Amino acid sequence: MDFFIVQILTGLSNAAALFLVASGLSIIFGVTRVVNFSHGSFYMLGAFIAYSLMTVLPGFIGFWASILLAGVAVGVIGLIVELGVLRPIYKSPELFQLVATFGVILVIQDLALLIWGPDDLIGQRAPGFEGVVKIGDQLLPSYDLVLIFLSFLVLGGLWFLFNKTRVGILVRAATQDREMVGALGVNQSWLFSGVFFLGSALAGIGGAAQLPKGGADLLMDFNILAPVFVVVVIGGMGSIPGAFVAALLISELNVFGVQFLPQSTLVLMFVVMAVVLIFRPWGLFGRPEIVGSHGSQGPPEAPLRAFSGRLWLALAAAVIALTAVPFFGGTFLQVLLADVIIACLFATSLHFILGLGGLVSFGHAATFGGGAYAAALLVQFSGASMELAMLFAPFAAGLLALVIGWFCVRLSGVYFAMLTLAFAQVVWSVAFQWGEVTGGDDGILGIWPSAWASGTTAYYYLVLTVGLSGIATLLFMAYTPFGYALRGGRDSALRSEAIGINVRLVQWSAFIFAGFMSGLAGALFVFAKGSIFPTELEIARSFDALIIVFLGGVQSLFGPLAGGVVFTLLQDWLSRFEYWRLFLGLMIIGIVILLPNGLVGVGQWLRGRFGGPSNKLEEAQEEAG
Amino acid sequence: MLELERINTFYGRAHILHDLSLSVSDGEVVALLGRNGAGKSTTLKSIMRLVGAQSGRITYGGQDITALPAHRIAKLGMGYVPEERRIFTDLTILENLEVGRQPPRQGAPDWTPEKLFELFPNLEERRNNLGGAMSGGEQQMLTIARTLMGNPKFLLLDEPSEGLAPVIVEQVAFTIRELKKLGLTILLSEQNLHFAKLVADRAYIIERGAVQYDGTIEELERDEAVRNAYLSV
Numbered sequence: 001m002d003f004f005i006v007q008i009l010t011g012l013s014n015a016a017a018l019f020l021v022a023s024g025l026s027i028i029f030g031v032t033r034v035v036n037f038s039h040g041s042f043y044m045l046g047a048f049i050a051y052s053l054m055t056v057l058p059g060f061i062g063f064w065a066s067i068l069l070a071g072v073a074v075g076v077i078g079l080i081v082e083l084g085v086l087r088p089i090y091k092s093p094e095l096f097q098l099v100a101t102f103g104v105i106l107v108i109q110d111l112a113l114l115i116w117g118p119d120d121l122i123g124q125r126a127p128g129f130e131g132v133v134k135i136g137d138q139l140l141p142s143y144d145l146v147l148i149f150l151s152f153l154v155l156g157g158l159w160f161l162f163n164k165t166r167v168g169i170l171v172r173a174a175t176q177d178r179e180m181v182g183a184l185g186v187n188q189s190w191l192f193s194g195v196f197f198l199g200s201a202l203a204g205i206g207g208a209a210q211l212p213k214g215g216a217d218l219l220m221d222f223n224i225l226a227p228v229f230v231v232v233v234i235g236g237m238g239s240i241p242g243a244f245v246a247a248l249l250i251s252e253l254n255v256f257g258v259q260f261l262p263q264s265t266l267v268l269m270f271v272v273m274a275v276v277l278i279f280r281p282w283g284l285f286g287r288p289e290i291v292g293s294h295g296s297q298g299p300p301e302a303p304l305r306a307f308s309g310r311l312w313l314a315l316a317a318a319v320i321a322l323t324a325v326p327f328f329g330g331t332f333l334q335v336l337l338a339d340v341i342i343a344c345l346f347a348t349s350l351h352f353i354l355g356l357g358g359l360v361s362f363g364h365a366a367t368f369g370g371g372a373y374a375a376a377l378l379v380q381f382s383g384a385s386m387e388l389a390m391l392f393a394p395f396a397a398g399l400l401a402l403v404i405g406w407f408c409v410r411l412s413g414v415y416f417a418m419l420t421l422a423f424a425q426v427v428w429s430v431a432f433q434w435g436e437v438t439g440g441d442d443g444i445l446g447i448w449p450s451a452w453a454s455g456t457t458a459y460y461y462l463v464l465t466v467g468l469s470g471i472a473t474l475l476f477m478a479y480t481p482f483g484y485a486l487r488g489g490r491d492s493a494l495r496s497e498a499i500g501i502n503v504r505l506v507q508w509s510a511f512i513f514a515g516f517m518s519g520l521a522g523a524l525f526v527f528a529k530g531s532i533f534p535t536e537l538e539i540a541r542s543f544d545a546l547i548i549v550f551l552g553g554v555q556s557l558f559g560p561l562a563g564g565v566v567f568t569l570l571q572d573w574l575s576r577f578e579y580w581r582l583f584l585g586l587m588i589i590g591i592v593i594l595l596p597n598g599l600v601g602v603g604q605w606l607r608g609r610f611g612g613p614s615n616k617l618e619e620a621q622e623e624a625g
Numbered sequence: 626m627l628e629l630e631r632i633n634t635f636y637g638r639a640h641i642l643h644d645l646s647l648s649v650s651d652g653e654v655v656a657l658l659g660r661n662g663a664g665k666s667t668t669l670k671s672i673m674r675l676v677g678a679q680s681g682r683i684t685y686g687g688q689d690i691t692a693l694p695a696h697r698i699a700k701l702g703m704g705y706v707p708e709e710r711r712i713f714t715d716l717t718i719l720e721n722l723e724v725g726r727q728p729p730r731q732g733a734p735d736w737t738p739e740k741l742f743e744l745f746p747n748l749e750e751r752r753n754n755l756g757g758a759m760s761g762g763e764q765q766m767l768t769i770a771r772t773l774m775g776n777p778k779f780l781l782l783d784e785p786s787e788g789l790a791p792v793i794v795e796q797v798a799f800t801i802r803e804l805k806k807l808g809l810t811i812l813l814s815e816q817n818l819h820f821a822k823l824v825a826d827r828a829y830i831i832e833r834g835a836v837q838y839d840g841t842i843e844e845l846e847r848d849e850a851v852r853n854a855y856l857s858v
Contacts, residue, residue: 166723173713173724180711183673184725185699185775 002136011252013144016151019247020206021224022231023158023240024199030175030238031195034086034097035414038104040221042200045108046074046207047216048116051123060127071205078200082193088593094413095360099550100592102543105221106585112218123211143212150209158240171195175238222539226425229418230269234276236286245284266429274407281410304478304557322464326457334460336572341467342524344564347548348474349517351560354549356478357510358490362417363424364518364545366404369537370427371397371519372526376444386450390523397519398512405511409504428537443533447526463524470517478557486510547588553601626651626810632681634671641667642834649812654805656825657814658856664834665814666708669781673698673705702730704777708784710768714757718748721756721767725774733778734807741770744800762793782813786820798823818856830855
């Protein structure tokens with residue numbers, strides 16, 4: 001009995017940080033409709049800032065003041081992000097905001113590395129709460145009780161704020177209809193900034209308060225992101241009680257899971273999420289998003305144009321040039337170009353669901369790494385040949401996409417994004433934790449191509465043939481009836497349903513097909529490198545594909561190719577600098593704000609400026625007329 | 626008090642209002658009449674800048690408000706009652722009123738929930754009910770009451786009689802006349818000429834985004850040709 005009480009209390013105290021971060025994320029989303037992906041970074045900053053403050057402010061008062069001040073400091077940082085990064089793009093499509101907050105993650109990662117260094121920091125114990133309390137014959141750190149108290153305090157405080165104060169009532173009203181609140185004379189800018197401050201401060205306090213338990217390290221941002229997304233998906237986006245209940249549920253499951261099924265802790269969390277989503281797709285306390293009620297979709301996309309003769313010529317020239325590379329280019333260039341082609345295939349497969357289907361996946365690495373691992377495992381355990389492994393990998397990745405997609409296509413918009421990210425984290429954690437099979441952190445080594453393809457030039461031609469075929473298939477699919485149905489579902493799900501298209505089935509099929517192609521890219525990757533590590537499944541890898549698509553321009557079919565070339569070369573160049581994430585992050589933010597149509601958009605802008613049609617709509621009209 | 630000079634408004638590429646001009650004087654009740662889709666709601670939304678007019682000028686009390694954001698226009702004493710009502714369904718009636726509350730304003734009645742409950746007795750007993758749990762008629766009362774909490778001098782009412790039972794329509798008409806007595810200036814859009822006759826001094830008829838007719842309500846009553854051309858279905 002005592003054992004259970006202690007376990008329950010431990011779970012409650014673990015829930016504190018999760019609840020604080022998740023409720024902050026929920027509050028910000030409710031009013032601004034922005035899913036702040038950098039919320040995990042705010043949590044991390046809270047821990048680091050509190051650590052530094054505690055070294056300056058001594059004693060009992062100093063400890064608690066540090067936690068509070070860290071919250072305020074992170075709130076101010078959140079405010080800066082809101083004003084500097086998000087305010088200019090509130091009217092842009094969701095993807096832009098998500099990508100911009102990812103830029104913020106990169107910037108904060110490197111700034112934290114710059115300021116606090118790479119080593120894990122061990123948190124100071126809380127003065128007055130260093131000891132343990134005895135419950136029967138069981139021991140519980142007394143600080144756990146503090147954390148439990150803190151989460152109830154925050155829950156009560158938020159309840160009071162939202163139900164008993166004018167600001168809280170305005171926030172709730174704005175969550176439902178912010179334009180109407182504006183028409184009633186309330187300046188929304190203040191509300192936006194206010195909730196950003198509050199939400200960020202909560203994340204900061206969450207990070208600071210767990211310092212005596214978990215310390216501060218540079219992985220905290222991504223580590224909390226998946227559980228937090230699981231919590232808001234289970235609890236229902238925008239619901240504080242939902243965040244509380246779900247944080248509790250997940251933490252208790254973890255605590256008891258460790259006792260009874262130690263291998264299953266990470267998976268358990270996602271099983272619960274899956275079960276909740278089957279019965280309540282909008283979470284326990286959430287409500288369905290009314291499609292189009294927030295009007296953040298931007299103007300409708302122009303139809304795709306048929307390939308012109310000039311385009312065919314340009315493509316043929318590009319293929320001939322790539323084929324000729326080994327005759328004049330050295331090994332380095334061939335390896336680099338193989339990387340570029342693999343990145344392009346990976347990104348084009350994402351663009352297929354994102355650009356054509358409107359499904360913003362934040363977990364595309366799951367199928368890329370999934371395909372790579374499938375190929376590597378087949379070689380490792382059955383000694384299969386490269387050819388067989390490369391054939392097997394896309395099907396394995398497609399199967400993975402089939403499972404993940406079944407859950408995800410039930411949701412749309414930011415929910416879809418969060419869910420895909422969460423599932424990708426499951427795949428990552430399996431690869432990371434299941435050491436006997438996947439080698440865990442050490443990865444799988446020695447996965448080399450067959451003898452005939454083992455030379456640099458031979459493998460380059462293999463990548464060129466397979467990669468370009470994959471890309472061509474993806475592009476071709478855009479012009480098939482299936483591609484039309486996919487685009488129809490993106491532009492209007494209701495109208496598509498009305499003319500007899502099963503939108504969900506089309507989206508699911510597209511998700512599987514994109515997974516298949518992404519898995520193929522993964523297979524090409526693993527034999528190019530000779531090894532595979534869990535890093536290929538990380539959030540950062542999913543974001544690589546997103547950034548490529550984004551760089552190239554979401555609305556352009558050739559965007560991922562342009563983006564893939566630029567991004568791979570840029571990364572190759574930037575990664576020579578120690579703080580390359582900082583540059584990349586700043587660049588992403590700059591592009592989101594200044595070049596909303598991506599590189600292809602810049603090309604169109606230039607053409608418009610120096611003669612010729614200026615934008616896609618006009619071009620489409622000209623084509624039609 | 627309110628002047629619209631040759632405004633043009635677009636939804637995306639669709640050109641809705643074409644060089645539309647109109648004016649409302651202090652203390653008047655003016656009706657915008659016209660069929661569905663004529664541009665009545667868009668006119669009111671353009672005034673409130675919920676959709677921006679791309680050209681033309683809107684002045685209110687002598688001040689150019691064409692480019693002001695909606696909340697600034699509301700702060701100048703312009704109250705907007707939307708056609709879709711847009712009640713905050715998750716908030717109670719009292720909380721809905723609180724969202725609309727603004728400081729007292731010189732030259733406008735000073736509203737409190739208690740005073741509004743005298744005007745809309747149905748709302749009082751349900752003050753702690755959720756906005757989403759109310760009937761259409763009650764929601765229409767609440768949306769007017771919520772806007773009045775901002776103590777406006779000028780009221781924009783978008784189709785106040787739409788979809789309501791006849792007895793509620795009478796009540797809305799009574800309310801509008803009461804507000805006129807209190808000195809409010811009102812511009813309302815309406816498809817129902819009968820309702821307009823109950824409340825308005827003057828009317829504009831809008832068709833295809835432009836003013837087609839302008840006169841007093843009595844003149845319009847006498848002019849059967851105009852009524853047949855623009856208002857009969």
